[in-house]
Amino acid sequence: MPRVLVIDDQPDVRTMIAIVLRVNHFEIVEAASGAAGLREFENSKFDLAIVDIFLQGTNGFDVIRIMRERIPNFPIVAISGMTTFDFASASPELADVACLQKPFRPNELVRAIETAQGSLRRSAAGKPDVAEIIR
Numbered sequence: 182m183p184r185v186l187v188i189d190d191q192p193d194v195r196t197m198i199a200i201v202l203r204v205n206h207f208e209i210v211e212a213a214s215g216a217a218g219l220r221e222f223e224n225s226k227f228d229l230a231i232v233d234i235f236l237q238g239t240n241g242f243d244v245i246r247i248m249r250e251r252i253p254n255f256p257i258v259a260i261s262g263m264t265t266f267d268f269a270s271a272s273p274e275l276a277d278v279a280c281l282q283k284p285f286r287p288n289e290l291v292r293a294i295e296t297a298q299g300s301l302r303r304s305a306a307g308k309p310d311v312a313e314i315i316r
Contacts, residue, residue, distance in 0.1 A: 183228040184208045185294075188218030188244060189260070190236050194283065198231060201287040215239030222248055229297060234261040245278060256297040260285070 185207045189195045192213070199209045210225065212218035215236045222230070230248060234241035241259060248255050259275055262283040279297040281289060 182206055182208045184210065184226065186210050186212065186218060186221055186225075186227045186230040188212045188215060188230065188236065188241070189233040190214060191233070194233070194260075198290065201290055205291060215241065215244045218244055219247055222251070229256045229258070229294060231258045231260060231294075234259050235263070242275075245275065256294075258290075258293045258297050 183206075185202055187195050187198050187202075187209055189198070190213055195211045195213070199211060202209050210221055210227070212221050215232075216239050218230070218232070219239065221227075232241045232244050232248075236244070241261075245257055245259065248257065254277065256279075258279045258281055260281045260283055279293040281293040285293075
């Protein structure tokens with residue numbers, strides 16, 4: 182069962198994501214802050230992360246950058262309540278990151294996860310699978 186780290190400072194958003202992903206046979210670990218998420222990331226193995234961009238304290242850009250420094254091409258879905266992701270193109274941290282605007286529907290979340298996993302496969306051609314990198 183794929184393990185997903187969900188980092189969002191809004192409990193209702195984490196709960197909705199967890200429900201959708203559990204129904205789709207994912208194991209979920211929730212973190213309420215960037216710092217808590219990074220601690221989980223350092224101490225456990227994950228197949229994917231869902232990271233809110235605008236977190237209190239450590240922001241999502243920093244969280245994504247740190248994750249990618251540890252595991253290049255790690256599949257990530259960035260979520261945000263901003264009306265657009267115009268800032269994404271100017272943010273190197275969001276290269277090859279699937280972006281999803283809040284509020285989103287369950288099927289949009291599943292599609293974003295598939296996109297993030299597909300980006301990994303395209304960028305890692307000839308490299309080990311993420312599951313092999315994490316182990």
